[in-house]
Amino acid sequence: MHTSSYDILVNKEYPLNCTYTPCDLVFLKIPFAPSYEKPVSGDVKESLLSGQLGKYFLRRKAAEAVYHLFQRALEQDIDLYGVSGYRSYERQEQIFKESLKKNGLAYTNQFIALPGCSEHQTGLALDVSAACVGYELEQSFSHTKEAHWLFQYAPLYGFILRYPKNKEAITGIAYEPWHIRYVTKPLAFYLTKTKMTLEEYHKLSFSP
Numbered sequence: 001m002h003t004s005s006y007d008i009l010v011n012k013e014y015p016l017n018c019t020y021t022p023c024d025l026v027f028l029k030i031p032f033a034p035s036y037e038k039p040v041s042g043d044v045k046e047s048l049l050s051g052q053l054g055k056y057f058l059r060r061k062a063a064e065a066v067y068h069l070f071q072r073a074l075e076q077d078i079d080l081y082g083v084s085g086y087r088s089y090e091r092q093e094q095i096f097k098e099s100l101k102k103n104g105l106a107y108t109n110q111f112i113a114l115p116g117c118s119e120h121q122t123g124l125a126l127d128v129s130a131a132c133v134g135y136e137l138e139q140s141f142s143h144t145k146e147a148h149w150l151f152q153y154a155p156l157y158g159f160i161l162r163y164p165k166n167k168e169a170i171t172g173i174a175y176e177p178w179h180i181r182y183v184t185k186p187l188a189f190y191l192t193k194t195k196m197t198l199e200e201y202h203k204l205s206f207s208p
C-alpha cells in the first residue's frame with residue numbers, strides 16, 4: 001500500500017513517516033469554526049503547512065469532495081463547520097508536547113495521538129462541528145441534526161465516520177462523531193454498508 005493511497009491505514013500500529021507530507025494539499029473552501037488564527041490564501045501555503053494553519057488544507061480530491069458535501073448541506077439548511085483538516089508531523093509533535101506539559105502523561109497518552117499516528121497527517125481527515133455545540137469536538141455533537149445529516153450524506157461523497165461507536169477496541173480510538181475520513185466513494189459505500197472499519201478492511205484485503 002502506497003502512502004498516498006486513498007485507503008491508507010494510519011494508527012498506532014501503522015504510523016506515518018515524519019517526512020511524509022502529501023504533495024497535493026489545497027486550501028479548503030468551506031466555512032470554518034471561528035478561531036483566533038486568520039485563514040490564509042492558497043499562494044502562501046508552503047511556509048504555513050507545518051504550523052497550525054495547515055488545518056485549513058486537505059488533499060485535492062478530499063477537498064473537492066468536502067466542498068460538494070458542504071454545498072449539499074447548505075441546500076438543506078444544515079450548518080456544518082470545518083474545525084481541523086491536515087496536520088503536519090511537526091504540528092502533531094507540538095500538540096503532543098504541549099499536552100504533556102499541561103495535562104500529564106496519562107491524559108496525553110489517552111487523548112492525543114503520537115506524532116506519525118494521527119490520521120490528520122494524511123490530509124484525508126477532517127474534523128467537523130456545528131454552532132449548536134459551540135464548534136467543539138465532543139460526543140454531544142452526535143445528537144445534533146447536523147451530525148445525523150453528516151452520517152447519512154458523508155458516504156455519498158466518499159467519506160466514512162472513521163471512529164464509530166462500539167468499534168473502540170478495533171480502532172484504538174474513542175467514538176469520534178466529528179472525524180470524517182476520505183476513502184473514495186466506492187470504498188465509503190462498502191465500508192458504511194458492511195459497518196466495517198478501515199482496520200477490519202485492511203486485515204481482510206491484505207491477509208493471505
Ligand SMILES: [Zn+2]
Nearest residue numbers: 125126127179
Ligand atoms: Zn480528527
